[in-house]
Amino acid sequence: GTRRRWVERRHDIDAFTPGLLSLYESLKPSxxxxxxxxxxxxxxxxxxxxxxxxxxxxxxxxxxxxxxxxxxxxxxxxxxxxxxxxxxxxxxxxxxxxxxxxxxxxxxxxxxxxxxxxxxxxxxxxxxxxxxxxFFAVANTKLLKDYAQIDERLLQLALIVKHWAKLRGVNETFRGTLSSYAYVLMCISFLQQREPKILPCLQAMEPTYIMVVDGTECAYFDEVHQLQDFGAENKESIAELLWAFFHYWAFDHDYRNDVISVRTGNTISKQEKNWTTRVGNDRHLICIEDPFETSHDLGRVVDRQTIRILREEFERAASILQYDDDPCVALFEPY
Ligand code: GTP
Ligand code: MG
CATH class of the missing domain: 3.30.460.10 (Beta Polymerase, domain 2)
Known part of the structure; x- marks a missing residue:
């Protein structure tokens, strides 16, 4: 279930934007x-x-x-x-x-x-x-690359979240935590749902690109140069977004009922996907729909024990960003 908890964002959160941006610059490959x-x-x-x-x-x-x-x-x-x-x-x-x-x-x-x-x-x-x-991997690679060109805050958020996940030991699918690919989808989905929106839903638009993989059509609007100003009305900084991202996953996401879906630009229900009962090893404790292989839950690797670890890490990150005077140190402390 959820532990919905309203936390008012600290007033000085934006003071951490310069530090986060320089971290982002240092993560980008040379x-x-x-x-x-x-x-x-x-x-x-x-x-x-x-x-x-x-x-x-x-x-x-x-x-x-x-x-x-x-x-x-x-x-x-x-x-x-x-x-x-x-x-x-x-x-x-x-x-x-x-x-x-x-x-x-x-x-x-x-x-x-x-x-x-x-x-x-x-x-x-x-x-x-x-x-x-x-070829699904080739297709989803292009989709992610196209999303990245719409608003730079996606790259900033995703590289920082990936960095956090690696240092905190929650980016290891063989140990039951999430792949880098899953974290990037979580970031895209999150930015699709900001008010005003920072990212559109490319798969809900008129397709300009179609690739058929194993009989499945991977189709979406890929003329992203036309969407350069899409997120301009939303002025949130990377510090605000990082805060909100961790708060969402710590307190607001409905783990019992909801599936994150980049394909629809929204959350959808587990009921609708038939992801309510355990099938084989797939437990659906945190649900992230693959945008093209829609029967695929990227959270399927997560089990009873690792869902607890993940949620504790989200809560830890949220509270560091809320209360710590120098959050960048504690946030990225190796576990
Ligand atoms: P890092 O190597 O950690 O920087 O990130 P990465 O995006 O390369 O992640 P990873 O090496 O784990 O996965 C490589 C690529 O494989 C992803 O970007 C996806 O394109 C694809 N991929 C990984 N896992 C899945 C999956 O479960 N389903 C599908 N369809 N594709 C996946
Ligand atoms: Mg890789």
Whole structure:
């Protein structure tokens, strides 16, 4: 259930905006970092093209959705014309090729839900995950990138929230907390619901972009250069928004009934999604609808114990922003 609690925002919250903005600037990847990423893609392409001349490489995840930091890994999707049941074999062959070509720590992972090759680039030291034919990830990468171009406060909020989540240990899906992707969707959804709105709902607008993935249409308005002034009426600063974001997740979100939905620009009910009872391991304790794979709850990894940890962390962050004299120190204290 909820613990709705009205807290009046401290009057001097905006004093923390300059500190948060300089943190944001320091998180953005440098030009040097981006150049190293391009180099990695180049050597990877060279290596792969010998074996699979018709293959294409797509960047996805935070190296392409603009929510990357200098600590982000590189995610690559390998497009190749094979039947899905041959994926494991391709993963093994690809791992062999990359190892032979001098990439470090090459590891084929064929037991996980998503089969990948994981490796380290010796030139940059970056860790890199390569998946095969995961086009939903390519589509949602473009969606996130387009949202990021509408109002810079999205990037500011999301990079700071991701940084917080990593330091506080709540950005680890294998331990039952949320992915970076889930946090970015939480930020988009939050900004879609501010009054006045800071972000529109691109999937509710006339589609100008359509990509079909496994029979599902991924369609939305992608001419975002036309939306540059969308959020201009809302004057909230990053400190105000960060405060409100944590307060929402600490006290206002209805965990029992609501699903966060970037697709609709609103919250929708668990009832309507049939996410009310546990199916297999999916518990739906915090519900974040994937914008394209709508049967997918990004909160499915969260269990009874980690939902408690998450909510305690949201409450901790909210109260630090409310009461602390120097919130940036405590907020990002490693757990
Ligand atoms: P960092 O690496 O932490 O900077 O962020 P990231 O956005 O790259 O996150 P991550 O490496 O966890 O995931 C990479 C990408 O995979 C995401 O940006 C999404 O495009 C995609 N992705 C991750 N999890 C899911 C999921 O559960 N469903 C779908 N459809 N895509 C996902
Ligand atoms: Mg990544």
């Amino acid at each position: 030009e040097e970092h981006k150049a190293k990423q391009r180099q990695l893609i180049e050597s990877l392409t060279k290596s792969v093209i010998k074996e699979w001349p018709n293959a294409q490489l797509h960047l996805y995840g935070s190296c392409a959705n603009s929510f990357g930091t200098s600590h982000s890994d590189v995610d690559v999707c390998f497009e190749i014309d094979i039947a899905s049941e041959d994926t494991a074999q391709v993963v093994l062959t690809l791992a062999g090729t990359l190892h032979k070509d001098g990439f470090h720590n090459v590891e084929p992972i064929t037991s996980a839900r998503v089969q990948i090759v994981r490796m380290t680039d010796p030139g940059s030291g970056f860790s890199c995950d390569i998946c095969i034919n995961k």
